[in-house]
Amino acid sequence: NAGVMQNPRHLVRRRGQEARLRCSPMKGHSHVYWYRQLPEEGLKFMVYLQKENIIDESGMPKERFSAEFPKEGPSILRIQQVVRGDSAAYFCASSRESNSPLHFGNGTRLTVT
């Protein structure tokens, strides 16, 4: 029973490039969450999605960041025109129901050079 799968594990981008982070939820889970973790800090909520719908994006920066969870395939967190301040670990989590506990993946560590 595979857990939450994220790829790539590490991603290096130059300033101005685009970063695409992928997340496949646990089997049977239809709720996906994205969190960002800066060094020495806790995780910060970014966005909550269900299949084909964005439910809560109140934690997402207004520009350059977008997320989707299509009917088929993984959830994607997209960061356009990356800047050095985007360097962080990005974690995806999934849950079976909206009131079920979250299970996290091992994250994607984005480095912007």
Add this chain to the structure above:
Amino acid sequence: GENVEQHPSTLSVQEGDSAVIKCTYSDSASNYFPWYKQELGKGPQLIIDIRSNVGEKKDQRIAVTLNKTAKHFSLHITETQPEDSAVYFCAASNPSGSTLGRLYFGRGTQLTVWP
């Protein structure tokens, strides 16, 4: 919004001793409080959670207590082992009929257990 404070930021104990990590929260409407363990290079792993209708929950060597009046909750690990060494995060959530997945995390406690 919710603000979760976590103390201490680092904690060192001898193997076999107990470890206690404390968190406070600001939103009295929060009613779900999970604890996560994060090992180096990995994602947070849920180790125990508690909802506001109970004051204490125990799972083998791990226990969590909740004081809703004072708005604080604590993680207790007994008989610590070196493999307990990790960063521990507390979190709080107010589902409000939506989702409990919008978690507010503390800044973490680096626990080191010395053999």
